[in-house]
Amino acid sequence: MARGRKRKAGKRHPSGKLVQPRRGESQSDIMGTALDARQRHYGIGAKQARDERLGTALGRLSFAGKITPDQYAAGELYGELMARHNAVMGLPIDQPRSVTGLLINEGIFGGGAPDPDPELVDKIRRQAAGAALMLRGCDQDVTGRAGRRPSVLVHILACHDVEALRWSAADLHNLRLGLDTLCRFFRIRRDSF
Numbered sequence: 001m002a003r004g005r006k007r008k009a010g011k012r013h014p015s016g017k018l019v020q021p022r023r024g025e026s027q028s029d030i031m032g033t034a035l036d037a038r039q040r041h042y043g044i045g046a047k048q049a050r051d052e053r054l055g056t057a058l059g060r061l062s063f064a065g066k067i068t069p070d071q072y073a074a075g076e077l078y079g080e081l082m083a084r085h086n087a088v089m090g091l092p093i094d095q096p097r098s099v100t101g102l103l104i105n106e107g108i109f110g111g112g113a114p115d116p117d118p119e120l121v122d123k124i125r126r127q128a129a130g131a132a133l134m135l136r137g138c139d140q141d142v143t144g145r146a147g148r149r150p151s152v153l154v155h156i157l158a159c160h161d162v163e164a165l166r167w168s169a170a171d172l173h174n175l176r177l178g179l180d181t182l183c184r185f186f187r188i189r190r191d192s193f
Helices: 027-042 057-063 069-088 099-105 118-141 150-158 169-185
Strands: none
Touching: 057 069, 057 150, 069 118, 069 150, 069 169, 118 150, 118 169, 150 169
16 A cells, blocks of 8 residues: 555656646737737727737827828827936836836836936937927917817827827817927928828
8 A cells, every 4th residue: 555645646747746737828828818809899800900009099099090100100209209208317107017117116126227328318308398399389379279288188198198089079180280290390201181
C-alpha cells in the first residue's frame, strides 16, 4: 500500500511535478475579445472593427465621417502637443490609464526622470501657446453662435477623449471650425467638408 494521499491526476513534468494550466489569455484571444466588443458596441463588421481610429473618440468621429481626415490629423497632433507640454512642464497627464499612472502623477513612485533640456521646454511651450492662441481667435470668431466654444470642444475631445458622436449639430460645427484652425496652425492641407 502507498503511504500518504493519492496523487492528483494530470500531466506531469519529468521531475514529477504537475504541469500547471495556462492561466493567461493569448494575444489573439485578447484581440478577439476587443474586436467582438467593438462589433457589438458600434454595429460594424469584423473588418471595420480592426480600424485603429475606433480606439479614441476623435477617431470614432473620423470613422463616422463627421470630420475629415485632415481634421482628424490636426486633432491628433494637438493631443500629442498638449501631452508633451504637460510632461515637460511637470503637470499630470490628462488621462492616466492605470493605477501606476496615478501613482506617478502623485509623485509616489517613478517620475524621477532628469529635467528636460531648457530649449526643448521653451520650444514646446511656444508651440502649445501658439495653438491655444489660434483656438482663442477661433472662439472670438464664433461669438454669439449656438454651441460651446471651439477651443473647449477640441480640448475635451483630443485630450480628455470625451465621446462626441451624439453632440449637437452646433457643437459639431464649432468643433470642425476649431479643427480647421488647427489645420492652419500645423500647416495641414485641409479637405473640404
